[in-house]
Amino acid sequence: MMLSVPSHTQRGRFITFEGLDGCGKSTQLEKLAGVLRAQKLPVVVTREPGGTATGEKIRQLLLDTKTSSLAPLAELALMFASRAQHIAEVIEPGLTEGRIVLCDRFTDSTEAYQGGGRKLGHEPVLALHGILCGNLWPELTILMDSDVAKSVDRARRRNKTFSAGSGKAKSDENRFEQESRAFFGRVRNAYLAIAAREAERVVVVDARGTPEETHKQIVEVVRRKLKLGNEYGLNSPQSHRATEKTSRT
Ligand SMILES: Nc1ncnc2c1ncn2[C@@H]1O[C@H](COP(=O)(O)OP(=O)(O)OP(=O)(O)O)[C@@H](O)[C@H]1O
């Protein structure tokens, strides 16, 4: 198969994964990365909060249950501190080098969790994004939609297994998982509002099926939206029956 790996003068592609805790973002991001790497494409896999040495320290502070009574605005500021470092150190350099940057959570998470969940509203989030992130937006965001109770249950179970396995773990990542059903309901609603507002960028994928079912949907979205099939040689497993853009909408 002919592959056209982007030259260093060509800017890379920025794709983010969003959704509730436990909906399967990390699982799906790895699966997509596997498909892209199998095509010999230059992929960077990263996550927020975190993604840099400094950012991972901020992540620990933000997600550790021992961090108590963090003011919502302080939480918001820490999310953006991690992000500004991440953009400077990982995302921008990756894009400049022509890589496909796959990021587990980005500013939409802040709008959903701090804006929606913590009720700070979307204005401060978008204003800070403009100031601190140079208004860098992904060209594609995959919003994995799922049921609140099911996702959070999964995340809690996953974290329990993780903590049990790691023995003397100094920190856990359960701080958000301890929030109420109502909190995650607001997070989900905020996500759906973003998708409605930014339908060009954000594609909602049903995350309620098996990992393989969800993966197929995601590969198809990436292939279609980013035209990776032509430019990068990413073939759809079902390309023979893929629904191409209809001429009328
Ligand atoms: N489609 C699926 N069906 C059932 N279980 C799944 C599915 N996808 C992922 N899981 C499992 O659910 C748990 C959470 O998945 P994952 O860690 O990928 O979610 P996440 O969205 O990255 O969560 P977080 O936001 O907490 O990082 C994991 O144990 C994973 O193996």
Ligand SMILES: [Mg+2]
């Ligand atoms: Mg994850």
